[in-house]
Amino acid sequence: MQIYQSENLKVYDLVSRYGYLLDQDRLEEWVELFSAESSYKVISRENESLELPAAMIWCDNKHMIQDRIASYRNVNEYNLHWPRHIIGLPLIEKRNASGSMTVVSSYSLFQTDLEGQTRLFSTGRYEFEVLPQSNGFLLGHVLVVADTGLIQTLLAAPI
Amino acid sequence: MQIYQSENLKVYDLVSRYGYLLDQDRLEEWVELFSAESSYKVISRENESLELPAAMIWCDNKHMIQDRIASYRNVNEYNLHWPRHIIGLPLIEKRNASGSMTVVSSYSLFQTDLEGQTRLFSTGRYEFEVLPQSNGFLLGHVLVVADTGLIQTLLAAPI
Amino acid sequence: MQIYQSENLKVYDLVSRYGYLLDQDRLEEWVELFSAESSYKVISRENESLELPAAMIWCDNKHMIQDRIASYRNVNEYNLHWPRHIIGLPLIEKRNASGSMTVVSSYSLFQTDLEGQTRLFSTGRYEFEVLPQSNGFLLGHVLVVADTGLIQTLLAAPI
Numbered sequence: 001m002q003i004y005q006s007e008n009l010k011v012y013d014l015v016s017r018y019g020y021l022l023d024q025d026r027l028e029e030w031v032e033l034f035s036a037e038s039s040y041k042v043i044s045r046e047n048e049s050l051e052l053p054a055a056m057i058w059c060d061n062k063h064m065i066q067d068r069i070a071s072y073r074n075v076n077e078y079n080l081h082w083p084r085h086i087i088g089l090p091l092i093e094k095r096n097a098s099g100s101m102t103v104v105s106s107y108s109l110f111q112t113d114l115e116g117q118t119r120l121f122s123t124g125r126y127e128f129e130v131l132p133q134s135n136g137f138l139l140g141h142v143l144v145v146a147d148t149g150l151i152q153t154l155l156a157a158p159i
Numbered sequence: 160m161q162i163y164q165s166e167n168l169k170v171y172d173l174v175s176r177y178g179y180l181l182d183q184d185r186l187e188e189w190v191e192l193f194s195a196e197s198s199y200k201v202i203s204r205e206n207e208s209l210e211l212p213a214a215m216i217w218c219d220n221k222h223m224i225q226d227r228i229a230s231y232r233n234v235n236e237y238n239l240h241w242p243r244h245i246i247g248l249p250l251i252e253k254r255n256a257s258g259s260m261t262v263v264s265s266y267s268l269f270q271t272d273l274e275g276q277t278r279l280f281s282t283g284r285y286e287f288e289v290l291p292q293s294n295g296f297l298l299g300h301v302l303v304v305a306d307t308g309l310i311q312t313l314l315a316a317p318i
Numbered sequence: 319m320q321i322y323q324s325e326n327l328k329v330y331d332l333v334s335r336y337g338y339l340l341d342q343d344r345l346e347e348w349v350e351l352f353s354a355e356s357s358y359k360v361i362s363r364e365n366e367s368l369e370l371p372a373a374m375i376w377c378d379n380k381h382m383i384q385d386r387i388a389s390y391r392n393v394n395e396y397n398l399h400w401p402r403h404i405i406g407l408p409l410i411e412k413r414n415a416s417g418s419m420t421v422v423s424s425y426s427l428f429q430t431d432l433e434g435q436t437r438l439f440s441t442g443r444y445e446f447e448v449l450p451q452s453n454g455f456l457l458g459h460v461l462v463v464a465d466t467g468l469i470q471t472l473l474a475a476p477i
Contacts, residue, residue: 008168008171008172009168009326009327012326012407013326013409013410015407016406016407016408016409016423017409019406019407019424020409020411020422020424023424023443044275045241045271046273046275082363082465084424084426084441084442084443084465085406085424086245086267086404086405086406086424086425086426086441087245087406087407087424088175088178088244088245088246088247088406089171089174089175089178089246089248089249089407090175090407091172091175091176091179092172093179104179105175106178106179106182106243106244106245106246107245108243108245108267108269108404108426110426110438110441110465112363112441112465112466114364115467116362116364116465116466116467116468117466117467118438118440118441118465118466119438120269120277120278120279120438122277123243123245123269123271123277124243125182125243147241147243147269147271147275147277148271148275148276148277149274149275149276150275167327167330167331168327203434204400204430205432205434245404245426247334247337247403247404247405247406248330248333248334248337248405248407248408249334250331250334250335250338251331252338263338264334265337265338265341265402265403265404265405266404267402267404267426267428279428279436279437279438281436282402282404282428282430282436283402284341284402306400306402306428306430306434306436307430307434307435307436308433308434308435309434
């Protein structure tokens with residue numbers, strides 16, 4: 001029971017840190033939430049329901065996630081908007097035999113432009129594979145299922 | 160203290176599961192979060208503040224909740240939109256002498272149509288009666304107070 | 319470990335209560351979440367990024383917070399809208415040597431008018447200084463960084 005409780009709070013810490021680092025534009029630290037064996041994929045809910053393989057973002061390993069952040073930094077010299085993630089309470093949906101957990105969470109993502117106008121950018125859900133480490137938890141495979149139709153672009157910030 | 164902590168995390172689990180099952184269209188499993196002695200009522204904040212009795216949805220017992228889901232399934236053969244609940248951190252507002260708890264939580268509910276357009280559908284608050292069971296927690300009387308004016312319809316999905 | 323867990327849940331309790339009391343228009347109780355040594359400041363993200371000192375609301379001590387609520391009550395005899403805070407999972411970002419904690423949390427704030435129309439009013443982040451007390455936690459210095467441009471007015475409700 002003790003261990004069970006501790007796990008929940010560590011999952012909450014990881015998920016809230018995920019959103020906080022993105023919103024603070026600390027993308028290089030965000031990447032470090034991912035374990036060496038990880039991936040990051042964004043698909044649309046429509047494609048998920050049709051079982052279509054097309055992804056909006058697909059980074060198959062941690063190096064690809066790092067590369068994507070580096071490209072994003074090079075292209076977007078100045079921030080054109082501020083993101084804001086409101087992430088719902090994470091649900092530990094499954095505890096896998098390997099010791100990893102499947103954690104799901106809803107999100108709403110807003111963007112504010114430099115005039116101070118805020119708009120809804122995307123809603124959807126996260127499916128986080130959470131991997132226990134000797135010192136806290138890290139992310140394994142991360143799937144983002146976006147309800148909202150998004151423009152596919154290399155320039156986009158991670159969700 | 161140990162028991163107190165465990166209670167909080169079980170409440171969080173129940174509330175996050177509530178939103179997750181609705182968003183995944185797993186409505187039959189959502190009904191099973193309710194105990195045998197339960198109810199589900201949706202009222203507007205305006206009617207609450209005027210102390211008017213009119214409800215938008217009123218299921219006085221679990222059978223009525225089940226019936227409502229069955230009707231909804233019959234009428235809505237295909238999903239015309241995807242819901243997305245972002246539920247704020249639950250607050251255990253009261254621990255009742257009977258052992259039950261009154262838990263309140265804010266929500267924002269978005270809908271995405273088949274074109275991938277997302278709009279805000281409703282905001283409001285939940286008042287959950289949470290009932291300890293031998294194996295986890297279940298819902299007793301659930302009151303949804305919707306800030307947003309809603310069209311009263313038998314076809315509506317639960318909030 | 320036991321103490322660590324307990325701290326997290328008390329922080330969650332405090333933050334969820336913060337939003338609940340504001341949304342329920344229980345502003346006088348909201349003030350009592352602040353310790354004797356506290357402050358409440360709202361700034362825009364633009365000013366934060368430019369390191370400009372201008373604040374939208376600046377209450378330098380608890381008496382000023384109390385005064386502001388009293389003024390708000392005098393001017394706004396009737397509620398013209400209902401607020402709704404959806405506060406994301408709090409992140410304990412730092413544990414300070416003094417025993418206090420720095421806790422950050424994203425928010426989305428909606429307003430519903432008397433016609434039942436809901437609109438997004440503001441998104442942003444909280445930076446809460448959380449002070450352990452003999453009986454639970456209280457707020458010290460609270461900084462609200464609003465992404466959304468807001469009209470500066472003495473009549474505004476706290477965020």
